[in-house]
Amino acid sequence: MFFKSFFDEKLAQMSYMIACQQTGEALVIDPARDITPYLETAQKEGFTITGAAETHIHADFTSGVRELANRLDVKLYFSDEGSTNWKYQNLSKLNHQLLKDRDLIRVGKVKLEVMHTPGHTPESLSYLLTDEGGGSEVPMGIFTGDFVFVGDVGRPDLLEKAAAEKGTAEESAKEMYHSLKRFAKLPDYVQVWPGHGAGSACGKSLGAVPSSTVGYEKINNWALNVKDEATFVANLLDGQPEPPKYFAEMKKLNKQGPKLLGHHDVKKVSLEHLNQLKEENVNIVDTRSSSEFANGHVEGTLNIPFNQSFTNWAGWLLDYDKKIAFIADSQEVEAVQKALQSIGLDEVSHYMEKSELEKSGSLESYESISVEELEEKYKDHNDYVIIDVRNQSEWDAGHMEKAKHIMLGTLPERLDEIGGDVTPIVHCQSGMRSAIAVSVMQANGFKNVLNLTGGYAAWNKY
Template sequence: MYLRRFYDEGLAHASYLVGCQETGEACVIDPARDVEPYLLTAKREGLRIVAALETHIHADFVSGARELADRAGAAICVSDEGPPEWKSEYVHAYPHRLLKDGDELHFGNVRLVVMHTPGHTPEHVSYLLYDGKTSPDVPMALFSGDFVFVGDVGRPDLLERVAGERGSSEALARQMFRSLRKFEALPDHVQVLLAGQPEAPVYFARMKQVNKNGPRLLAELGAPERAKLSPERLRAWRESGVVLDVRPADAFAKRHLAGSLNIPWNKSFVTWAGWLLPAERPIHLLAADAIAPDVIRALRSIGIDDVVDWAHPAAVERAAPDDVASYANVSPDEVRGALAQQDLWLLDVRNVDEWAGGHLPQAHHIPLSKLAAHIHDVPRDGSVYVYCRTGGRTAIAASLLRAHGVGDVRNMVGGYEAWRGKGFPIEA
């Protein structure tokens, strides 16, 4: 048996290629939208991907099941459990199989048994793995999707919080309890193969619909144009869509296109892009040549498909003086001095639990995930100082504030941890 795990750190998403080396048949469980790694690995190992299996209708990434059906001829295998509104609608255009509790899938000597495990979502299924050659009657692992993790279980409240399904939290919690009883009956040696999940951004609700209806094929999207930017076209970018600059915060702070949004290219990029980028507006990307394809691929992994063009950030140097902006980076000592003179409006963009654990005196609290919705609560006159835990989120917050017309934005370098490390006062 062949088994390989693929992990996307930005999405906290795990997927698996499972196959029989004797017959060459293989499947991918919970595939990502970029299916190239599975196809390359399968070819190298002498395997044919004949099926794409889903544990549930995903909310945190665009599924690659349709891509595998289109590019490899794979059959799409999805849950047929749960109410009608939780059925995948696009699969009927492809070879497919609708799965019920107890159904079996065979790939050579590999056998997968379907377990209906509702709780995270009503239709959720898990797959018990059997090696038909070495231990045909003893399960060796469970592909648990978002049902159960090491030391944790999938959240039953996301449908109510994100998709607005009132009253679903309690019903799914009860289903989760029954599913865990079923899980408890498995042998102790069964390994849990899991796909982790980050905090739920607002794009989760949209992802459910995309994966239910079927995402657009990547071949249909094509490659965004590499633009040659004149000062005039840079100005047109600002007026025609969202300008996304993925440079490190320091470079962006010194000089950037006025109105642009800075989400630095790092492991948190996808999460914040999902929170803050509107799906209905075209994206103009500023990124170095070496990373632009990866950035576009990451955005498409969460259904942000309308990156219409991109250019190297050096183009900002050619922008007219009236079309560029900057913001200041300041130390905790400078912030303390300004607080003593009460010459600032101080903004904490950390999460609710972080704020409750302690914050700077006189601070106002708006989590970064909600800042765009509450941007009018921030004054336009005077200086606005912003901080987070260590400084990563404030780069995004500062760009968002500047883009919405806050003229004097100052980012406290090192954030709350640097302030606390100096022994400066904290309020609870």
């Protein structure tokens, strides 16, 4: 048997390829939209990808199963469990099979047994793998999707918070409790291959280690050590992070089937043309570092540095109904486009090389202040307003007196809460998110906004 995992660090998303080395057949589980890594692996190893399976309707990335079906003669496997409201749609033209609990998928002499494991979503499936070609009669591991992670379990509140299915969070938490009872009956040696690692918003405290075992999780995963259902439900629902705004869009896209990507060139533009696009109400994203942006940027542009958090904040802050242009190094253009497409932001039309900014003599900038300077300004608080853009859990754990809490992802819709007659001083935990927030505020008319260097961590230490 062949096994390979793939990790998208910007989404903290795991996908997998398994193959039977005797027959040359391969199957991909939870493929990302960019299917290039799977095609390259299959070619390198001499496999034919014959199938692709999903664990559930994803909320955090755009699925690549239909891209694989468009490129290759593959059979697609989807869940047929759960409520009628959350069934896959537009499948009639696809070679597919709908799966129920205990159904089997065979990839040559590799067997996958379907387990219905609701809780994160009603239709959620896990796949228990047995390498029969290797002579085994017992399972080697389980692909859990967003059901069980290393050290945590999937959040049960996304249908309610991201898809507006009222009253589903508590019921889903109860389903998770009973799914875990079934999971705990698996042999301790069974490996656990989850759909996400640390950094994903699909759980509260996902581990950074990419895999585990059932036995290890039974000892160390908090969710498998709560014996009372009511306590489990309360603990699971408490403290879940704010679901990114784009999750609702992903649920809809993956349920209905995202459009195929095709070939789409991103046109290179000059600084003059970029300013024209700005007047046409196009999202303009500057992907440079926060320090470069602070020193000089095109007025009205949004700063989302192209790092591991780029995709998440793009999903929070960019409008799916608008075209997107961005500023970046020329060698990063394709990577930026793929990152945006991974969450369905397909209307990427133009880019400008950051060297073009050197041709402008009228760039905007902003200032940062130290915690010592903040303390001095804090004494005359009537002239300043402290804006804390951290998550709710961070705010609850401790915050500055008189600070106003506006989580970064919700900032564009809550700018009117700030007031126009004071100087905003923005902070997060370390200074990275607040830099994005400053760009949002400047683009919306707050020209005197200040960023706190080092964020709340520096303030708290001081």
